[in-house]
Amino acid sequence: MQRNLIVTKDGSHSVAIPEWEVSYHSVHGAIQESMHVFIEAGLRYWFGQHTAASRCVVFEMGFGTGLNALLTILEAKRLQRKVMYETVEAFPLEHSITEQLNYCEALQQPFWQPIFESLHSGEWNNTQAISNFFSFKKVKSLLANYSPGEPIDIIYYDAFAPAAQPELWTQEVFEQLLNMLSPDGILVTYCSKGDVRRAMLAAGFSVEKIPGPRWKREMLRASRKLKAES
Template identity: 55%
Template structure:
């Protein structure tokens, strides 16, 4: 699979798969999108709700470039929040790709570059202590095969769009994700298509449409009562 690194409007880069026209992040701004959809509407929101699990348990579907994990690591350092971050990736990036991603520079946090590389290079299926408040576990598998002995407080659903991977946006998938959440937990995603929202509702979620990042009118935050 050919992958190309391309710039986005906020100066951060993303990855394009030319054969399918897919990009890993919005061309309007990779960091900008992740900050809006996953940090603002996800992490900040659930911390403001007073979720007190220690550590806060986050599951990410689609590790991809590692940007979402990096942003959560940065927030953990900034706020002192304890986080266990678990992520699923069936098709990890090659060294020649992830070493050229400019996120730490764009965040004006070059000191995080060694930790960002560690996220990519760490062994699979082993929990790693990245800082005293951030543990990290990545699984080289598919969501279909993924199992976890613990539940999560927050799910970042960052799969490719339904047009590219329709099998990842079904009622059965969202029922599995619903069952992986603690009561009071939430799932955030950039996608707000009607059939996706209906699949979430059928799986048991409460579904809220909220303003999307630049270039996208709406996104979804779904909750488990």
């Protein structure tokens, strides 16, 4: 499978798969999309709802470029809250691509470059203590074969779009994800397709449509507690 490094409209990198006609992030801006969908609507929202919580557990579906993990490291430090981060990736990116990713440069955070590189180069299936506020574990596995070590507070659902990987957007998959969540956990995803929302509802989620990142009208946030919108 051919994977090509591309530059998105906010100057940050992503990776395109020509065969599937998809990219790992929005071509309108990789960093701005990830910040909006996963950090603002996910991590910040959850901590805002749990002001007394000193830690949370994040699970990311698809480690990919590592951008979501990097942004979470920076946010955990800013908030001074501990994040235990786990992610699965069945098809890791090649070193020839990851060594070129410009996220630390684009974020004006050069100090974090060696740490970002360690996310990619570190051992699989072992927990790394990245900082006082962030621990990291990546598992080389398909989602179907993954089981978390403890209940998940926030799921970053960042699989490729349903047109490319429809098998990852089914009711059965969302039932698995719901069973992974803590009682007040949430799931956030950039995708707002009607079929996806209906699969989430059928699995037992409550789902709300919220404003999406730039160039995208809506995204989804799901939980056990929120009332479903019509």
